[in-house]
Amino acid sequence: MAHHWLSKSVLLPLYLSLAACSAPQDVVASTGDEAVSDSVSAPASSSASLPSAMPDDADPALWVIKDEDTTIYLFGTIHILKPGMSWFDEAVKDSFYASDELVIEMVKPDPSVMAKLVGELAIDKTGISLRDKLSAEDRTDFEAAMTRLSVPVAAFDPLDPWFASVSLSLIPLMRNGYDADQGVEDELLSHAKARAIKVSGLETPEQQLGFFDNLAEDVQIRFLNFTVDTIDDVTTGMEQMVAEWANANVDALGELMNAGLEDKIIYDTLLVNRNITWAKWVEQRMEQPGTVFLAVGAGHLAGESSLQALLAQKGVAVERIEY
Template sequence: MARRWLSTALLFPLYLSLTACPAIVQEPDSAGSNAVPTPVTAPATMPDDPDPALWVIKDEDTTIYLFGTVHILKPGMTWFDEAVKESFDASDELVIEMIKPDPAEMTKIVTDLAIDKSGVSLRDKLTPEDRADFEAAMTKFKMPVAAFDPLDPWFASVSLSLIPLMQNGYATDKGVEDELLAHAKARALTITGLETPEQQLGFFDNLPEEVQIRFLNFTVDNIEDAASGMEQMVAEWANANIDALGALMNAGMEDKILYDTLLVNRNITWAEWVDKRMEKPGTVFLAVGAGHLAGESSLQAILEQKGMTVDRIEY
């Protein structure tokens, strides 16, 4: 069974774990504890014509379009049109978070990183109360309670979060990146990944174990709301409600180390990439998880701190 769930890494990098679940989101304070919860705005309804947010950065010979993505969707959703398609069609390079390797290579990477090497099973790392909650969640979704025992807590959390979404019609091969990649390959565009699979999974794997366990407990506590939270997240994305979407996608990162590792530090690194890329002529369509494009630590905010002008494209 553990081997079966290793294969789920082929379907989603770490970004899936940032899927919305709770009704509130907390900003981490400097000590890593939570500030006063900030209510999320009233849920959006799915529009007939989804128009996700899009930005652009330009100088005399370089254009970079900046697009926030949702990495797992239900089949049949139409969003690749109007300004998004026009911007993509004008681009000669697609840049995404990570280019997935072939299944055999990805399985090896996950095996190296996601299998626990301490000899202590996952459930034995939990308190009695948290273990009972975890086993109840596994039972609810018809999974053997020991299925994730050989795994690190972070990978168990990512795997568990996927189950209710797939049961509610979400498809791991229907995300925004999947469609962008198909169009890019059809046009023979240059395709670039900002991070390697080892880097993406390593962000989680290098977290202290107590942080990983808290993240797993968060997933368990909110697992029954995962599907409805995803529905809200996709609707906010489709309506270009940036602040509400960012709050939902970045929920669960109450620990400062988690917040910095998965969001802030990556945005800083990506901003450096954008700064350097602006020195070369060309047109780039840069697509990263929409949670990176909202809030005070957003990629746009960091780019503006570096003196760049980031304009929202209204359409």
């Protein structure tokens, strides 16, 4: 755990479910037959739309759910950003300061607690090294990717495939200026601390790590292989993803974020099932008075399986705040 990218990635256990999925569609289409046979269709890219340029002033999408005595602001986050981006202003800031509670996906535990949990869940217990679990062709591709990143090919041998995927994805981003301590949640938590308001998480660290760790090993390996295949596109994809987020282009952002979740098991585990659980949470929370700022990964707020879509099916109205 001495490597910098490993110590950072334990605090972003579900980062990969968004960032590594921002690869171009033609890359997704080239995944192996095994993965395709167990897949769902990713949203088709619109040929009429061009990638957004990074704005000087970011205005990410914001929604509100309200009744006579309860208001929930719904905000999509990016878990890792470059320092210096300005987005906490205008309607986002006003909505946050109108709230008396911040709810995020997961409240980070003490680093020593997380490190212990990662040791229990992310380190292989079988005695078989990561590379020995890969086919000859996949191992060659994996080692080539590690070499291009100037990382020793054996560095991830003790890890489960899912955690190797997370770690591998973060390396090029962090080398290109992204900082795991500069995500949207970090700034929101800083403001929440300054205001001394209640902060809670929808999920525990054990749950978030468990989403990956409980995947069958062959699914984890498919995920790792996809990461290897798209590793050279991660930074470019992330830049486009952040630009779409900053411009509040929800549909385009959803296409980018969910493009790589073509494996149905992963799509359901990391996106759909969690949105179903969160929709139930919103329903129950609306029965209690108060104002809540709910911030979850932006990929959960786009597409036909979005949190808003599931809430609409339950008769809960979600209104976009234009600003």
